[in-house]
Amino acid sequence: MSRVRVVARATVVELLRRRTVVALLFLVPLAFYLARHDLVGQSIRLATVGMAWALSTLAAFAGLAGQAIDPRLRLSGFGTFELLAGRVLGLWCLAVPLIAVYSTVILVDQGGLPRWPGVIGGLVLTALIAVPFGLLVAAVLRRPLEAAMLLLVVSGLQVILDPFGLAARFVPFWSVRELGTWTVDGTDGGYVRRALLHAAAVVVLLGGLTVLARVRALRRRPHLRVLEV
């Protein structure tokens, strides 16, 4: 088993043992979805907001839990990138059933959506962004309360900000909203293109910053020379 898979497996196992967290992971998006069930577009958008918050918080706490043992794992021979890649892989594995459940719930509940792939795409983009976003917040803030509050602020902004304003584009999940507009309102393909470009840029940026933060935290200090025997 490769080192990345070992870390991914440990991440999944550890999070699955948090039974209440797993339950909330599935219930938070549902609560958001049902809150505006009367409006198709709003209910789908809020479901993705709920999922973004739940998943990014999960990722942040997984990152924080990992930070305790990461120096030991690094010392045992893991590369920083292997640790991060394993954690990302594990979290994305946990996101798969979430995407499957909510795709099914929304598509069945809102039967006959002509642009249904947009629903699945929006949920996939949410998961792709939420994981590196949560890990970055954990890597930078390094404390659970601060991390949870920042994630809450970002989720709130995502709901409050005018999607056509410039500020909205600086929120990590703007792409999901853009894709949602295409899905529900039947806008042109430019929305999809912008969504995919924004999502790709955000994932690369968040991932890159997370790698930088963790590489710095787990760097081998220059005073130490380890000579292989």
Next chain:
Amino acid sequence: MTGAEDWLAGLVRALHRENVDGWHCDQVLAEVRQHLGESGEDPFAAFGAPEQYARVVAGELAGDGGPPSVSPPLLAVEGVAKSFRRHRVLDGVDLRVAAGEVAAVVGPNGAGKSTLLRICAGLESPDAGRVTVHGGLGYCPQQPALVDLLRADEHFDLVGAGRGMGRAEARRAGAELAARLDWVPDRRPVGELSGGTRQKLNVVLAALGDPAVLLLDEPYQGFDGESFLDFWEQVWHWRDEGRAVVVVTHRPEQLKRVDAVLDLGRQRVGAGERSR
């Protein structure tokens, strides 16, 4: 052989008083028994009084008067200095630990013992100085760095993978090391384990994969008396295997048996302080 058994019982007590216990004590007893069995001699005639013989054994084990090791060090700490907010904690610390040596780091609270080990492990940067390690490095932090919801064997998987071990190999090696500390890992998440048992896991993870250099920061916290003795027995075992072991300790009992003592209260290690 009642007289011989009484003499052996007296020897055990005398060895314990001389801080010779566990594996070494068993070895001495086995050798004495074998000699007495083969020769049929009276133990007093062969070895003298138990107390006298125990002192001889303890002296041999401690290597009284022997020269310090001249073999190349597996761990070399040179001129390490560290300050926190203008308060100098470490000031030009030197330490060399060769294969088959145990060094104890002692000193009062705040003397920089844990900081020195973190610097040796590369987890913290010194203001000056350097550290050279030959071979793998195992580090046992003062506070166990564990994932509370994973089991002990899942920790073996993780750390073992880093050291290039397969899952079965890591679990077998972890279980063997645990057994030497008189612990059988079960299927409980480590967050449910007692403080002493978590500390045993902490030690096992540091030693997993047989690193050449072991850095142990007060590793016996929470151990009961028997576990404490098992731990030190394991330290001597690692020494016999040719590892370089550094132990941060507040406990004076074992200092006479280590090869070097670094007193950070005085921040120097001298040949005169070498007990072996």
